Amino acid sequence: MGKVEDLHLFTMVVEHRGIANAAARLNIAKSAVSRRLSLLEDRYSTKLIDRSPGRWEVTETGRELFQRASRAVHDFQEIETDFKSTHSDITGPLTISVPREFGISFLSRLLVAFNEKYPEIQLTADFDDRVIDLERENYDFAIRITPDIDKQLISEKIGTVRHQLCAAPCYLEKYGQPTQLKDLRAHKFLHFGTAKRGTLVLASSESKKTSNIDFNPSLNSNSGQFLFEATLQGQGIANLPDFIFGDTLETGKLIHVLPQYETSEFSIYLVHSEQRQLNRRMRLFTAEIKKFCTMD
Numbered sequence: 686m687g688k689v690e691d692l693h694l695f696t697m698v699v700e701h702r703g704i705a706n707a708a709a710r711l712n713i714a715k716s717a718v719s720r721r722l723s724l725l726e727d728r729y730s731t732k733l734i735d736r737s738p739g740r741w742e743v744t745e746t747g748r749e750l751f752q753r754a755s756r757a758v759h760d761f762q763e764i765e766t767d768f769k770s771t772h773s774d775i776t777g778p779l780t781i782s783v784p785r786e787f788g789i790s791f792l793s794r795l796l797v798a799f800n801e802k803y804p805e806i807q808l809t810a811d812f813d814d815r816v817i818d819l820e821r822e823n824y825d826f827a828i829r830i831t832p833d834i835d836k837q838l839i840s841e842k843i844g845t846v847r848h849q850l851c852a853a854p855c856y857l858e859k860y861g862q863p864t865q866l867k868d869l870r871a872h873k874f875l876h877f878g879t880a881k882r883g884t885l886v887l888a889s890s891e892s893k894k895t896s897n898i899d900f901n902p903s904l905n906s907n908s909g910q911f912l913f914e915a916t917l918q919g920q921g922i923a924n925l926p927d928f929i930f931g932d933t934l935e936t937g938k939l940i941h942v943l944p945q946y947e948t949s950e951f952s953i954y955l956v957h958s959e960q961r962q963l964n965r966r967m968r969l970f971t972a973e974i975k976k977f978c979t980m981d
Contacts, residue, residue: 689761691725692754694718695733699743699751762962776805779966782827785812786909787846787953791928792828795977799970806966814907819958825967829954837959841971844953844978847927849934850885850942856919863922863943869898873921875912876902885924887946896946924948953978 697707698718708715726733733747743751783792789812800808811817817824819838834840856873863869866887876883885898903921906912909929916923917933922942933939955974957967 689758691721691728692750693758694721695725696751696755696758698722698734699747703741775803775965775969776807777964777966778807778809778825779970780809780811780824780826781970782811782813782815782817782824784828784830785814787828787830787926787928788812790910792974792977795974798977799973802973803966803969806969819956820960825957825961826970827956829956830951831954832949832951834952834954834956838956839959839961840954840956841975842952843955843975846951846953848924848948848951849927849930850922850946850948851916851925851930851934851939852922852942853917853919854937854940856916856921857940857942859919862940866896866898866943866946869900869922869943873903874900875904875906875915875921875923876900877906877909877912877924879905879907885948887943887948890945890947926951 694707694711697710698704701707701710704715704718704722708718711718722734729746729750731746732744733750735742735744788796788810796808796810800806811824816829817827819827829835829840830846860872861868863872869885874883881901883900883902885900886895887898888895904912904915906915909926912923913925913929915921916925917938930939934941955971957963961967963971
């Protein structure tokens, strides 16, 4: 084994908390792992893991080496992937989990374009709002739209979702245009979800002071697209994400209600498990989705 392989072996022992577990993952004998770990400690003249009877603990020096070695091994593996690449490296499966409404309304253009550009990658797009377990389920990526991301996942922010209170001109002509927060209580709300009561959190664009507006929905649904269509047809006011309402504010099909107030922004993250080593297919997809979200 070379020095990089020794560092990789050490990171595997630490990650999987034991020589036996690391040996099983690497498919080599436990004695070989133990011997290479001892040689690594001899090389650096220090104890990396306290393996005395009844004790197994990474030393302070071992923790520092693990952090630096993890980065070095990752960089080396990426170099190997990139510079040993052949055409066959961009074949094979790529599976992603995408929030249903976001995927169908916004991301489908990218997915079709990616499939056309790399036809030998077997792309599977799972449109589902279920939060998958990236540690246990066989997904390369998931897209999460959230104000806070799980710190245990490897994530990269690729965009932002903004919501706006919207209504059709015909609705506002019939029920009046709200000019202040208290006016909202007299209006019909179309709500994403199934709750009998909802709460809007709005912040003043000037003072940033937040206010909560409670309401009883006149229409509930778990489909943003359905709520969008209902809003266009004058059924009420809805708090819609920009990937749903598109250019309807610019064209006048919908009106921005109370534009002096803002709703919370949500970040769009591309995430994968820390156990999932980025391959060429994943790197290609990352570059394409970042470019796509930046353009839009």
